[in-house]
Structures are given as structure tokens and as C-alpha cells.
Amino acid sequence: MHPNREGHWPDRLHRLWRSAFASVSTRQFADELYSGLLELPGVRAVLGGRLSPADEVLVTRWADATGLHSAAAGLAADIADLVVDLPEDGVVVPLPLLARRSPGLAARAAASGGDGLLLIAFDVAEGGRGLLGLATVADGSDTELLTTALSQVIEVVVAADHRISEQRTLEDLQAVDALLAEASLRMDASLDIADTLRAVLRMVVPALADGAAVHIRREERMVQVAAAHVDARREALLAEHLRAGHWAGEPVIAGAARAGDGPVAAGLPVEVGLATMTMGVLRARGRDVGLLTFFHRGTPAKRVTTRFLHDLASRAALAIDNATLYEQRRHDVASLQQHLLPAVLPTVPGLEFAAGYNAADHALEVGGDFYGVVDQPDGAVVALVGDVCGRGAPATALTGLARHTLETVLAEGGPAPHALGILNRKMLRDGITRFLTIATATLRPGSRGEWWVETQSAGHPAPLLVRRGGTVVESRCRGRLVGVFAELDLRPATDRLLPGELLVLFSDGLIEARDADGGFYGDTELPLTLTRSRELPVAEMVEALLAGAGRYHVNDDVAVLAVRNLGVTALDRVLPAHEVLGAVENALRELTHPGCPPDHLARFVAGRSTDIRAKVAGDAEWARVELTAVDPNGGTAWTELTA
Amino acid sequence: MDRTDSLTDANLVLVVEDSEVDREAIDRALSRSHPELLLEFLPNGNAVLERLRDPTRPRPALMFLDLSMPGVDGYGVLSAVRADPDFAALTIIVLTSSTTSADIERCYAAGADSYIYKPVNFALFRTVLQGAVDYWHSLPDRPR
Numbered sequence: 001m002h003p004n005r006e007g008h009w010p011d012r013l014h015r016l017w018r019s020a021f022a023s024v025s026t027r028q029f030a031d032e033l034y035s036g037l038l039e040l041p042g043v044r045a046v047l048g049g050r051l052s053p054a055d056e057v058l059v060t061r062w063a064d065a066t067g068l069h070s071a072a073a074g075l076a077a078d079i080a081d082l083v084v085d086l087p088e089d090g091v092v093v094p095l096p097l098l099a100r101r102s103p104g105l106a107a108r109a110a111a112s113g114g115d116g117l118l119l120i121a122f123d124v125a126e127g128g129r130g131l132l133g134l135a136t137v138a139d140g141s142d143t144e145l146l147t148t149a150l151s152q153v154i155e156v157v158v159a160a161d162h163r164i165s166e167q168r169t170l171e172d173l174q175a176v177d178a179l180l181a182e183a184s185l186r187m188d189a190s191l192d193i194a195d196t197l198r199a200v201l202r203m204v205v206p207a208l209a210d211g212a213a214v215h216i217r218r219e220e221r222m223v224q225v226a227a228a229h230v231d232a233r234r235e236a237l238l239a240e241h242l243r244a245g246h247w248a249g250e251p252v253i254a255g256a257a258r259a260g261d262g263p264v265a266a267g268l269p270v271e272v273g274l275a276t277m278t279m280g281v282l283r284a285r286g287r288d289v290g291l292l293t294f295f296h297r298g299t300p301a302k303r304v305t306t307r308f309l310h311d312l313a314s315r316a317a318l319a320i321d322n323a324t325l326y327e328q329r330r331h332d333v334a335s336l337q338q339h340l341l342p343a344v345l346p347t348v349p350g351l352e353f354a355a356g357y358n359a360a361d362h363a364l365e366v367g368g369d370f371y372g373v374v375d376q377p378d379g380a381v382v383a384l385v386g387d388v389c390g391r392g393a394p395a396t397a398l399t400g401l402a403r404h405t406l407e408t409v410l411a412e413g414g415p416a417p418h419a420l421g422i423l424n425r426k427m428l429r430d431g432i433t434r435f436l437t438i439a440t441a442t443l444r445p446g447s448r449g450e451w452w453v454e455t456q457s458a459g460h461p462a463p464l465l466v467r468r469g470g471t472v473v474e475s476r477c478r479g480r481l482v483g484v485f486a487e488l489d490l491r492p493a494t495d496r497l498l499p500g501e502l503l504v505l506f507s508d509g510l511i512e513a514r515d516a517d518g519g520f521y522g523d524t525e526l527p528l529t530l531t532r533s534r535e536l537p538v539a540e541m542v543e544a545l546l547a548g549a550g551r552y553h554v555n556d557d558v559a560v561l562a563v564r565n566l567g568v569t570a571l572d573r574v575l576p577a578h579e580v581l582g583a584v585e586n587a588l589r590e591l592t593h594p595g596c597p598p599d600h601l602a603r604f605v606a607g608r609s610t611d612i613r614a615k616v617a618g619d620a621e622w623a624r625v626e627l628t629a630v631d632p633n634g635g636t637a638w639t640e641l642t643a
Numbered sequence: 644m645d646r647t648d649s650l651t652d653a654n655l656v657l658v659v660e661d662s663e664v665d666r667e668a669i670d671r672a673l674s675r676s677h678p679e680l681l682l683e684f685l686p687n688g689n690a691v692l693e694r695l696r697d698p699t700r701p702r703p704a705l706m707f708l709d710l711s712m713p714g715v716d717g718y719g720v721l722s723a724v725r726a727d728p729d730f731a732a733l734t735i736i737v738l739t740s741s742t743t744s745a746d747i748e749r750c751y752a753a754g755a756d757s758y759i760y761k762p763v764n765f766a767l768f769r770t771v772l773q774g775a776v777d778y779w780h781s782l783p784d785r786p787r
Contacts, residue, residue: 024675070679171766178764199742202760206774207767230778232751232758297781 042141045112078104086121090147125165211295280313284321367557449567499567509556587616595641688715725754
């Protein structure tokens, strides 16, 4: 710009146009606008204001020799006195006349040195009005020139305001779309809908609302699952008042009213700081499954929030519906699975059994793994674990057939190979296209607390034996899958199970569990887990196996059945605490075991007022002492003693 | 709560954020939505107390605090600032990408005024920041 034209109005106006069109807010060119007008001849002060469609004064500015002041004290009230009948054409109002309508404004103009006010109102974006005024001195000012200059500036303001408003609307829509996309992504990726909706509220507040709450229908009642407030100190207050029904949405929650469309008074106590609300009903398949409410401290930008609320509500409703169906299906599957497994395992003197089942992650069909223990008329006991290929109804039917066939034949005294042969032939005869694998272990009592174990494997992982010293040995039994070949070609193995030793049967999901590096549990730490956990109560040992040593993710269907040979039971009685240690010592003597109860058992007993179930079993070389407090919270202590 | 004091500049905002990308995004977003604000940035939490206690400079009225930072993290800054009653009037808005209940409760317990989710999308980020600043600026007992 030419230096000699520094104060030239057309140049100032040109610069103002350029600034206005580079600005993202009218505030950004306010300095230039007000200082430019202030330098016009005869101008002593410049007034600016913005009114809402309801004529509330939103923004006020005043510039005079002391500078530009935004939201100057009392200025909004002074302008409010003028809002009725604002002039749209430039007329200089003498201050005495102005003082009748707005004494405050007249006083400001007078204080700046003016004797009149040239005031023009104009329409701005979103239905509001703008106001620009010049405090002038009659002597030295050209009203026509000032009116023209003011009109030119108003053209700049209106054009920039509309452009900025359109830009903001576009950006708001982009933000809303981004929020909706992110919220949808989260809801699609998670089945924990309550947790997901809590996260979604965190995105909504404060982007689109100052507070938000979500209710979900549970057992015919709308239950609040989350509430968020931009002010942390008021968040608990909001949740509390919503729960207590201290808000206008309570009739909707109670089912006595329908949610209206659009912002209404929230009816919350003043201390919550949220005056209005917009509710969105979450409807899925013709049913109200929840309620999403946005709260605002004032009147919200209705267009964006209402649209967003309804979009989000419809997506949330779908997510809730899917999650509910999923949970119902999971429950049905778990229930059916439970019915395919024995409710209790038999009690066999000298043996201790425990079984565990892991259902595949997020499985919505019944798995085909099963286990069982069958007493035989001659005193033998058969433990078995099987695995039907596949999942779902056909696998379930075959699981039922296999368990029924095997247990019927075994319970009548039939040997395991015979029972497996009958099942194999039946499957082939009936044209069942699926196959199954199975391992059995027939235990027969020997002398001095020993049991003889005959294991069979029809295409199944061979059972493992855990010796007294902790060594893990795989049974050498082998055989073919059931339901594929006419001959199973079973090659049994026979082992001796001494007191203190364990037999573990399991399905392949256990050995195929992987760690983060892709290593198989069965190839690495399964034997180590067995060695380390062999002294645990057998149920806890099974749990430890299914936990994958805390490293392997057991995410398939897995059945585990563990048997511990306890040897000869020398003591199994409920006793007063003070009699327990003496009885244990007597039982160990009865077994001719040289050990005595260790200190931790003495501490477990000491000072206990409730009775204790004391069990001592074993032989002369190994003994297990297990003390369980009768009190359900009393716990269990145990030890294994080796001579 | 009285949020006014003569040492505080109502338009000064302290942003404690280790990510340069996020600092730039905050600058861009707030410059557009609230050009009247003066932004001051710290790249980590180590110097926050020292800055707030500097008698030669005005105190910020508001602080955006990233939760996850090397060195003194957001929780550490929050606890340290809240332990000093001189800064009771400072509004602290935690910015984080976590929406887990445990993180939120921990921040509230440590004295955060707002817990704000930090989205990836810039338009949404700008809207979030604008919403937070608008809310705290709208309070009648806050300096403007």
C-alpha cells in the first residue's frame, strides 16, 4: 500500500474485505473494523452488538480512545434497551433523544465526546441481527459519508458472517459425522454395550452437549448405565438426580410418557447446571431398548444435536439388540453344554476326581467336548474324555449319543475297547458323517493302595501320568478315530498308579492353546504346569491347567479330567480344631509313614473355633494331609509328605 | 468456588502436551474457535509447577493436560497442582485418548475439572476443545 494513503478510507475498506475473508471469526477482524471506523472524521466511539433471533444480546463491543472493549460491563443491558424498533437506515439520534430509550448508551456516547449516535441494525446468519453504531459530533462529521462508510462495513460483516457461519456448519457436520463414525465403530466392535455407551458419552460431552446420560432397559425397567457432565464436580450430582427421578425425563423412564422431539426444560436442580435436554429413544424391532439424553446449559444448536441424537440412538439400539441376543444365546449354549456333562462325579474310595470345562471364546454353539466317570460292577472305574468333531446341533446330538452308548456299556461292566467298538459300529451303520476322538482310563485297585490303569486312545491325545517326583509321562496307548474305520486298532497301555500319583485326561484344545509368540501349551509348559501344581487340591490343579499357566490362551472348547490316587485313607472325619493334629499324627502312624504335620498346618488349626474336616491318605512312603475348615470361608490347607 | 484473582489472566491457557502433532492441533483448533485466547505450551509435565509459580508471569485460568506423558505424567501434574491451594482456581481439563471408567475416576479423584476424550478426527477435536472452553468460560464466577 502507498504510505501516503495510510488513512484513506477505500484502502482501509479494501484491507477489511481481505481480513474478513481470511478470518474464521468476526472477532479476528474486529480490531481492524473498529479502529477504521474510529478514525473517520467526527467519530468518537464505535458500538457493535449481536442479537439472537430472540433478541438476546449475545456479543457487545465498544471502541473509543481507550481501545476496543469486548463485553464491557453494562453494555449488553444498554443495548437491550434499544432492541425494539432498531433503525435499519442511518439516522443520527441526538443524545438527549437517545437518553430517553437508553440512558446508559447515551452516557457512554457522551463520555466519549459524542453528541449523537448513528445506529444501523442488519440481518446476520442464523436468524440473528447485528448492530453497528457511531458516536459522532455534529460539528465536523458528514452524516452521509458516515452512513455510507457504515453501510460498507456492514456489507463486509454480513458477507463474512455468512461465509463463517456456512463454514462452521460444514465443520460441525464433519465433526458430527466423525463422532458418529467413531461411536458406531466402537459399538460394532464390542459386545459389552454398557461399557461402550459409557465411552460414547465421553465423546459426546463436551463436543455436542454439556451432559449426557444413557438408560438401558433391563428386566422391563429403564436403568441408568452412564452419565457424563463436562464439569467433573457435577457429574456425580447429575447421575444422582437422574437416579432419584429429579428430572423431567422421569415420566419417560417410568413409561408414563413418550420422549418429545426437541429441546425441553431438563427439570434438574439448579446446582447440576444443565437447563435443557433432548431425548432420543433407542428402538430396536419395535421395542424401546433404551434412552439417550443430551443435556445443555442453555439452548442447544438444535439442528445438529437432534439429528446426531437420532442417528446415534438408532445405531445404539441396534448394538444393544445384538448384544442382548448374543447374551441370550450364550446363556442357552452354556445351559445346554452343562446338561451334556455329568452334574457330579462319583465318589470312589482311594481316588479323587476333578473335571473342568472351558467353552470357546464367544462361541454361540455347543461344543462337542465331554468327560465322564463310570463305576463298573467289579470295582473298576472308567474315566473318559471325548471330543466330537465340530460344533452346533449335529455335534451336540453325537455327543449325547456317544456319552449314552459308552456309559451304558461301561456301567454294565463292558470293557472300554468293547464300548468304543459298539459306538464305532453304530456311527458307521447310521451313516454319521462326523467322527470323534476319545481317551479312556480303566482303573482297578491293586495292593497297598496302588491302582492299575489301562488307557485307550481312539485318535485322542494320550492321557498323562504325573509321578510322585513330578515327572510327567505320556501313556503309550494308541488307536484310530471313532466313526471312520471299521477297526479302531486300539493299542492299550497299562501303568501302575502309586499313591500320590495323578492321571490327567484332556481334549486337544488344551495342548493347542497358544501364547503370544504362537507357541503351543502342549509343546512347552503343560508338563511343567502339571509338575508344579501336582500338590494342589485336584480341582485347583484342573483350574490351573485351564488357566494356561497364565500365559497360554485356552480359547477353544477344552475338557480336563484329573484323577489322584490317594492310597489308603487313614482319616476322613470332621473334628474339633484342637483334636485335629493329634488325629493326623495317629493316621500317619497307621500308614506307617514317618512324617509329622508341618508348621503351616499347625498354624491353620491354631485358635480356630470351627470344626475341621481332616483327611489323611497315602502309604508308608507318601501321605497327603488336607484340612478344610467347615466354615465356608475358612479355607483349606494341605501338605504332601514323602518318606 | 471463587475463581477470580488478580494474578490470573482469564484468556491465558496453558497446554501441557508432549506430542508436537497434538500441540499443533490444539493451537490450530483454539486459534480458530477462540482467537482471543493466548496459548502457552509446555512439552512435558516437569516444569508445570515452576511455570505456575513464576511471579513474573500471569497465571493461566485454564490448563489442558495430556494424561500420558514421559517423565511426570498427567496424574502426577494433577496431584501436584491440586496439592497447592494457590492454584485452586485453575481449571484443569484432562485430555486423553482413554475412555475407561478407571482412568476417568482416577482423574476426578485427583482433582480434574473436566475429562475430555481426544479424538483423532480434527473437526471433532476442534469441537471438543471448543465445547470445553465454552463451558468453562460461560460460568458466571469465572474471570473473562
